[in-house]
Amino acid sequence: MMKTSKLTYIALLSSAAIIFGYIESLFPAVTTIPGIKLGISNIVILFALLRADKVSAFFVMLIKVCVSSLLFSGLNVLIYSLCGGIFSLLAMIAFKKLKFSVIGISMLGSIFHNIGQLFAASLMLGTLSVFSYLPVLLISGLALGFVTGTVCRIIVSRTDIV
Amino acid sequence: MKKTEFILIFIIITISALLILFRKTESGDTVTITLNGSVFAEASLFENREIEVYETNTVAIENGEVYMKSASCPDKLCVHQGIISSSSEKIVCLPNKVIVEVSKKSDIDTVVK
Numbered sequence: 522m523m524k525t526s527k528l529t530y531i532a533l534l535s536s537a538a539i540i541f542g543y544i545e546s547l548f549p550a551v552t553t554i555p556g557i558k559l560g561i562s563n564i565v566i567l568f569a570l571l572r573a574d575k576v577s578a579f580f581v582m583l584i585k586v587c588v589s590s591l592l593f594s595g596l597n598v599l600i601y602s603l604c605g606g607i608f609s610l611l612a613m614i615a616f617k618k619l620k621f622s623v624i625g626i627s628m629l630g631s632i633f634h635n636i637g638q639l640f641a642a643s644l645m646l647g648t649l650s651v652f653s654y655l656p657v658l659l660i661s662g663l664a665l666g667f668v669t670g671t672v673c674r675i676i677v678s679r680t681d682i683v
Numbered sequence: 684m685k686k687t688e689f690i691l692i693f694i695i696i697t698i699s700a701l702l703i704l705f706r707k708t709e710s711g712d713t714v715t716i717t718l719n720g721s722v723f724a725e726a727s728l729f730e731n732r733e734i735e736v737y738e739t740n741t742v743a744i745e746n747g748e749v750y751m752k753s754a755s756c757p758d759k760l761c762v763h764q765g766i767i768s769s770s771s772e773k774i775v776c777l778p779n780k781v782i783v784e785v786s787k788k789s790d791i792d793t794v795v796k
Contacts, residue, residue: 597778625688647720656702
């Protein structure tokens with residue numbers, strides 16, 4: 522019984538993450554620097570990590586990344602999203618262990634998403650020069666992570682499922 | 684927010700801000716197009732021409748400036764990245780693995796004839 526409820530929970534959160542990702546992709550990019558994105562679906566993944574456990578969060582992230590790439594952005598983007606997702610989730614798990622606040626976890630998870638994507642890009646492109654985007658991405662990541670973290674904190678404080 | 688958290692985030696912001704402020708920008712003279720990690724083409728920044736990277740991307744050099752004229756990818760981020768002209772600036776097309784960079788190659792240009 523416990524297993525079924527967990528499966529349902531993961532499925533629900535995954536579909537929410539995919540929809541948020543889709544809604545976000547409808548808005549045109551604000552800047553031309555690749556990688557600056559609000560990351561609304563990260564709210565769902567962080568929520569899964571805080572309200573359920575890290576295994577659920579991992580599955581939500583994996584399903585979201587795979588389905589979104591297949592449906593909306595194409596398979597050649599999968600490696601970047603996956604790398605960003607894994608880096609971000611590992612960082613969030615680590616900072617959650619350190620008892621950081623929701624907003625802090627979100628901000629640091631956000632910049633690790635950017636770091637993961639740059640890591641994937643440097644592997645794929647065979648050059649380290651993409652890391653010159655890092656300073657800009659760090660600042661934007663912290664700012665946007667603060668926004669999603671604030672939203673996530675409100676949602677977490679007002680729900681008590683699982 | 685906890686104190687350690689605040690300090691960690693503050694340090695990251697300070698370092699990034701310093702890196703952005705002290706980024707060296709000088710005028711470049713060479714355009715390098717990298718495909719899949721190896722150099723595909725090199726061209727002078729001051730010769731107007733268009734370079735086709737197979738069927739996927741078209742790089743245009745005009746009056747000392749470079750821009751991505753067309754790309755086969757769906758999001759066209761590289762096309763929207765606009766015009767670059769100084770060294771350490773770059774245009775990246777992730778789906779097609781193309782990087783366009785401006786650099787300063789030769790100081791020989793300054794030799795008095």
